[in-house]
Amino acid sequence: MAVTARLRAVVACVVLAAVATAPLPAAGILDPVDFLALQAVRRSLDDMPGSAFFDGWDFTADPCGFPGVFCDGDRVASLALGDPRAGSPGLTGRLDPALGRLSALTELSLVPGRVEGQLPASLASCSNLRFLAVSKNLLSGSIPDGFGALTNLRTLDVSFNQISGAIPPSIAALPSITNLILCHNQLTGGVPAFQDSSPLLRLDLKHNALTGGVPTLPAGLQYLSLSANKLSGTVDQVLPRLTRLNFLDLSMNQLDGPIPPAVFALPLSVLQLQRNFFAGPVQPANDVTIPVVDLSYNRFWGQLSPLLAGVGQLYLNNNRFTGEVPSRLVQELVGSGGLQVLYLQHNFLTGIEISPSSSLPSTVSLCLMYNCMVPPVYAPCPIKAGSQNTRPADQCPEWRG
Numbered sequence: 001m002a003v004t005a006r007l008r009a010v011v012a013c014v015v016l017a018a019v020a021t022a023p024l025p026a027a028g029i030l031d032p033v034d035f036l037a038l039q040a041v042r043r044s045l046d047d048m049p050g051s052a053f054f055d056g057w058d059f060t061a062d063p064c065g066f067p068g069v070f071c072d073g074d075r076v077a078s079l080a081l082g083d084p085r086a087g088s089p090g091l092t093g094r095l096d097p098a099l100g101r102l103s104a105l106t107e108l109s110l111v112p113g114r115v116e117g118q119l120p121a122s123l124a125s126c127s128n129l130r131f132l133a134v135s136k137n138l139l140s141g142s143i144p145d146g147f148g149a150l151t152n153l154r155t156l157d158v159s160f161n162q163i164s165g166a167i168p169p170s171i172a173a174l175p176s177i178t179n180l181i182l183c184h185n186q187l188t189g190g191v192p193a194f195q196d197s198s199p200l201l202r203l204d205l206k207h208n209a210l211t212g213g214v215p216t217l218p219a220g221l222q223y224l225s226l227s228a229n230k231l232s233g234t235v236d237q238v239l240p241r242l243t244r245l246n247f248l249d250l251s252m253n254q255l256d257g258p259i260p261p262a263v264f265a266l267p268l269s270v271l272q273l274q275r276n277f278f279a280g281p282v283q284p285a286n287d288v289t290i291p292v293v294d295l296s297y298n299r300f301w302g303q304l305s306p307l308l309a310g311v312g313q314l315y316l317n318n319n320r321f322t323g324e325v326p327s328r329l330v331q332e333l334v335g336s337g338g339l340q341v342l343y344l345q346h347n348f349l350t351g352i353e354i355s356p357s358s359s360l361p362s363t364v365s366l367c368l369m370y371n372c373m374v375p376p377v378y379a380p381c382p383i384k385a386g387s388q389n390t391r392p393a394d395q396c397p398e399w400r401g
Contacts, residue, residue, distance in 0.1 A: 029062045033101055034076045038063050040098035045081065048089040048113055053082050075104035082111030091115055095134070097122040105129055106152075112136030112160075119158065124149045133157040135181070143182075145170055157181040159204070167192050167205075175199075183207055183225065191226065194218050205229065206249065214238050214255070225249040227272065236260045251275050251294070259295075261285045264307075273298065274315065282316075284308065295319065296343065304329065304349075313341040317367065317385070325352040333364055345369040345385045348396065352376065372396035 039059060047054050056067040064071035070078035079102065082091045090113020099108065100122025106129060115134070118141030123129065130152050139161040147153070148170020156171070159181045166189030167182065178199050183206040190212035194200060198218040206227040213233030214226065221242050227249045234257030235250065242248075248263075249272040256277040263271070264284035274296045281302035282295065291312040300319040306326035308314055314329075325344065330353055332339035340363060349371040356376045360366060367381035370388050372395070 029074065030064055030071065030076070031074045035063060037098040037101040038066070038069065038076065040096045044096035045091050045093035045115065048092050050089040051083055051091065053091065072104060076102045077104055078107040079105060080107070080109045082113060084111055089113065095120050099123055100125040102126060107131040110134040110137060114138055116140065119144060121146050123147070126150070127152065129153055131155045134161070136160040138162060140164065143168055143171060147171060148173060150174065152176055155179040158185065160184040162186055164188065169193070172198070178202065180204070191215055191231070214250070217242060220244055223247045226253065228252040231255055239263050242266065248272065264288045264290065310338060312338055314339065315341070315343045316347070317343040318346040321347040321349055324350055327353045330354050333366060334358055334360065339364070341365045343367045344371065345381060348372050348391070350396070
């Protein structure tokens with residue numbers, strides 16, 4: 001809300017009275033409304049033991065020279081609260097609603113610490129705000145729906161807090177948002193729907209309590225992490241259109257259905273789909289060159305595809321794969337190719353073409369335990385793979401036949 005000239009004059013008098021013993025070095029150095037807002041911020045926050053951030057906040061001097069305060073003319077344009085150096089203990093206290101009176105603010109950040117309370121709804125008044133990051137504190141309450149008025153906001157990072165409630169649909173509708181990082185909170189409800197025209201590049205909602213399905217997402221998305229929620233339904237219509245995706249983590253949900261071959265052609269560096277209810281064959285159309293592919297703890301079935309030989313770390317354990325391990329996978333593993341990890345334990349595989357006298361390179365990991373075969377080579381497996389080398393014969397039809 002605009003402040004009238006008369007009100008500003010009154011506030012200016014208050015400011016001058018507050019510093020009567022040592023006046024500001026020059027008139028008009030900082031807008032008086034911003035001056036009082038910074039004083040309120042200071043009263044609501046303190047350094048944790050070992051931090052000295054606020055030692056430099058002496059209101060007898062020009063606040064534009066305070067640590068973390070950056071001005072544009074006589075207005076506060078950027079506020080970085082806390083010492084950003086590694087190992088700094090951070091701040092304690094609360095974020096004062098007076099922050100919303102910094103109407104020229106474009107950036108607000110808070111270093112990791114123990115700041116608690118709610119996100120001030122008054123920040124919705126900072127119409128120029130482009131960057132808001134308050135990660136790794138003790139903030140609680142919900143994300144104010146009024147944040148949908150921040151049409152210039154590009155980054156919203158409230159990760160590693162105790163934020164609860166639903167993600168406001170207005171946040172997904174922000175026209176400038178490129179990074180939405182809300183992971184490691186207590187958010188409920190569904191993943192909000194985004195317009196296909198949204199400029200969103202990074203969506204990180206992992207480790208919450210979100211439910212429902214994965215909605216249609218902007219085609220330009222590059223990073224998607226929805227891990228460790230309670231999401232359900234299929235993704236075969238959602239993923240293929242995300243042709244610019246370079247990181248995908250949907251692990252530890254309740255998602256089901258097939259994985260379309262097009263997913264393996266995405267320019268991914270990581271594909272993590274483990275611990276879901278995905279089912280069906282895994283049949284990429286072409287050679288897969290994704291460095292890390294984790295499909296473990298699902299319900300995939302059928303024969304292993306030799307087109308997976310170009311993966312660097314391949315986790316297919318705890319599924320329902322059958323048949324023999326393709327020789328191409330073995331060649332990439334034993335021949336010191338690109339394949340470094342091959343976990344196949346807890347499937348129904350019947351054989352692997354590898355000599356019992358073969359010596360695996362020390363740089364690779366292979367696990368074959370609990371399949372329908374006796375592992376021909378000794379290879380240390382993870383402890384959680386168990387101690388049984390093979391499945392009981394009654395679980396292996398080919399052995400019974």
